Amino acid sequence: MMASGPLSLIAEITHRCPLHCVYCSNPLEMQARQCELPTEIWANVFASAAQLGILQLHLTGGEPLARPDLSELIATARKASLYTNLITSGVGLSEERLAALVEAGLDHIQLSFQDSQEAAANEIAGTRAHALKIELARLIKRQRLAFTMNLVVHRQNLDRLPEMIALAEELAADRLEIAHVQYYGWALRNRDSLLPTRSQWERSLEIITAARKRLEGRMRVDFVGPDYYAKYPKACMGGWGRSVILIDPAGRALPCHAAGVIPGLLFDNVQDRDLRWIWEQSPAFRKFRGEDWMPEPCRSCDRRTQDFGGCRCQAMLLTGDAAATDPVCTLSPMHGVVESITSSFHEVPTARPDWVYRIDPVSAVR
Amino acid sequence: MSALSAASQPKLRAGCRLSDSAQQGDVLLIPEGVLRLVGPGKKILERCDGLRNVSEIIRDLQSEFPAVDPARIESEVNTFLERLHQKGVLDIG
Numbered sequence: 001m002m003a004s005g006p007l008s009l010i011a012e013i014t015h016r017c018p019l020h021c022v023y024c025s026n027p028l029e030m031q032a033r034q035c036e037l038p039t040e041i042w043a044n045v046f047a048s049a050a051q052l053g054i055l056q057l058h059l060t061g062g063e064p065l066a067r068p069d070l071s072e073l074i075a076t077a078r079k080a081s082l083y084t085n086l087i088t089s090g091v092g093l094s095e096e097r098l099a100a101l102v103e104a105g106l107d108h109i110q111l112s113f114q115d116s117q118e119a120a121a122n123e124i125a126g127t128r129a130h131a132l133k134i135e136l137a138r139l140i141k142r143q144r145l146a147f148t149m150n151l152v153v154h155r156q157n158l159d160r161l162p163e164m165i166a167l168a169e170e171l172a173a174d175r176l177e178i179a180h181v182q183y184y185g186w187a188l189r190n191r192d193s194l195l196p197t198r199s200q201w202e203r204s205l206e207i208i209t210a211a212r213k214r215l216e217g218r219m220r221v222d223f224v225g226p227d228y229y230a231k232y233p234k235a236c237m238g239g240w241g242r243s244v245i246l247i248d249p250a251g252r253a254l255p256c257h258a259a260g261v262i263p264g265l266l267f268d269n270v271q272d273r274d275l276r277w278i279w280e281q282s283p284a285f286r287k288f289r290g291e292d293w294m295p296e297p298c299r300s301c302d303r304r305t306q307d308f309g310g311c312r313c314q315a316m317l318l319t320g321d322a323a324a325t326d327p328v329c330t331l332s333p334m335h336g337v338v339e340s341i342t343s344s345f346h347e348v349p350t351a352r353p354d355w356v357y358r359i360d361p362v363s364a365v366r
Numbered sequence: 367m368s369a370l371s372a373a374s375q376p377k378l379r380a381g382c383r384l385s386d387s388a389q390q391g392d393v394l395l396i397p398e399g400v401l402r403l404v405g406p407g408k409k410i411l412e413r414c415d416g417l418r419n420v421s422e423i424i425r426d427l428q429s430e431f432p433a434v435d436p437a438r439i440e441s442e443v444n445t446f447l448e449r450l451h452q453k454g455v456l457d458i459g
Contacts, residue, residue: 005389007400053389055400081387083395108381108397146381146397174379174454175397220454222398 005053006279009082010060010246010257013042013073017063018091020126020357021114023152023187023194026062027260030361035250039069041271043076045247048275050080054245057082062249062361065092071104078105085110087150090136091129098139108146110177111137116163120156126357137171149173154181154194155345156353158204165211168219176219178208180226184258184313186358193353197345201229228342232303233310233326240288240312245279253278255285258313262322288312293323297331370420370444370451375459377416382455384411396455406439410446416459420447 015030037045046057057077064070065088077084085108086101101109113133115121121130140147149168153161161178168176180201181187181194196204205225212221227234237244237256246254252267253275259265268282279285287293291304298309310326318327318337325332370376378394385393385400392403394411403411406427413423424443428436450456 050387051389053387055385055387055390055393055395081385083383083385085397107383107395110397144380146379148397174381177398217451217454217458220397 004242006049006245007054007243008056008058008245009046009049009054010058010244011042011045012060012062012246012248013037013064013070014066014249015062015361016066017061017089017358017360018066018127019063019089019129020359021152021186022124022126022190022355022357023154023181024185024358025182025187025257026185026358027258028185028189029260030062031249032361036067037249037251037271039072039076041251042073043080045251045270045275046073046077046080046082048270049245050082052276052279055083056085058085058087060087063089063091065090065097071097071100074101074104074106083107088112089125089129090133091127093136093139095139098136098143102143102145106145108148109140110148110150111140112150112152113164113167114152115157116160116167120160123355124156126355134171137173141172146174147172148175148177150177150179152179152181153196153204155196155200156193158196158200161204161207165207165221169215173219175222176215177222177224179224180204182224182227184261184317186356188317189356190353191341193355195228195341195345196226197347198229198342201226227311227314227326227328228338230328231330233307233314233329235307236311236314236326239308241279241285242289242308245275245285253282253284255288256311256313259284261313262316288323295323295325297333298325301331370448370456370458372421373419375416375419376414376423376447376451376456377459378411378414379455379457384408394455396453399453401450401453401455406442407446410443414447414456416457420444 014036015026074084084106086106087110090111114124118130122128151164183191208223215221240255251269251271253270254267265284267284268278294309298304310329312322315324315326316322319334327334327337382396385395392408394401394403413426424440427439
């Protein structure tokens with residue numbers, strides 16, 4: 001199948017992070033500081049991305065602020081005509097640095113919050129960052145850029161969803177993104193303490209639907225549901241190799257955050273290969289592009305053009321076969337795997353969870 | 367929700383801007399989204415400067431395009447701006 005053009009570039013510019021969130025979307029094996037691409041290579045990547053038709057750049061990590069050249073990176077992206085979005089914990093941001101990022105051309109900032117309650121937020125992040133985030137939100141509002149508050153929800157904080165939405169209103173976010181934890185990497189390790197109960201999930205949907213209606217025109221509310229309770233899978237990354245390229249700190253180009261879990265895939269590096277070649281020709285991007293790889297029931301399913309068979313990494317992690325139908329789909333012959341997980345969670349236990357915290361890549365490499 | 371009216375003076379919110387991409391044509395870039403502008407979309411947006419109100423934007427376009435049915439221009443402007451307002455893309459003054 002021919003590749004259509006990508007629209008978004010996710011640049012994981014570093015895996016270093018002062019937070020240790022128990023649901024971090026980074027891979028378990030991270031790239032160390034000495035492997036990180038220098039400023040000028042990123043600048044070339046941004047220019048190639050714009051030539052490929054990419055419109056939006058998402059600067060993420062780790063914590064992007066850990067890179068001292070962040071405002072330079074933003075300036076080069078903006079020069080290449082990209083819309084720049086910074087996804088950050090806020091740790092490392094000051095009033096002066098924020099002003100410099102905006103001056104460099106930053107369009108949008110997404111500030112993550114772990115909870116509405118300080119102690120609970122700090123427990124999830126494995127560090128004290130909550131109070132700082134509240135302070136930063138006020139500084140952001142003084143600048144001319146879009147402000148999204150990101151909230152990851154799970155069993156431990158879902159009952160405080162109305163409070164968390166109220167916090168977003170108080171901080172006057174332009175947009176609120178509420179995402180249920182997705183179970184890959186660190187989150188998969190902590191799944192037993194994060195997966196909500198079915199009744200929590202159903203209640204959260206009611207609360208979000210009502211908030212959306214009430215806040216229309218004032219604050220956009222976007223929502224990512226919990227896969228395990230879905231009837232059909234999510235259109236992961238908008239389909240494999242269909243609209244997104246992710247580049248890790250060392251320059252490897254991946255079709256999604258978690259693709260490294262799929263055995264046998266080789267990810268070409270932007271230092272060795274042209275971005276257009278990687279998008280159009282590289283084996284990793286072609287592997288699950290289109291419909292040729294699909295098994296039944298996807299192959300003959302009417303929904304295959306909407307969800308593209310769901311998530312390849314989830315299929316790998318839950319069934320051991322990356323080319324299987326995403327088992328969260330109720331039509332999947334392997335759906336029992338997911339049901340047996342969800343059916344074991346009916347109540348929220350009161351004991352403090354035994355978290356596996358995300359570590360920093362410096363200590364992750366030998 | 368505050369409603370859009372003839373007296374509203376819309377302008378794009380911070381973090382929403384027209385693309386200058388040579389590859390993709392007329393698109394409005396917004397947080398986590400791309401809206402393709404078809405028909406009169408771009409011409410309408412270019413007039414959303416926070417000074418002109420909706421009636422003035424309509425009159426402005428009607429005088430620039432005298433061959434087009436004025437009622438059609440009015441309804442297209444209203445529909446387009448209402449849709450953007452629902453997406454949280456506009457400050458409506």
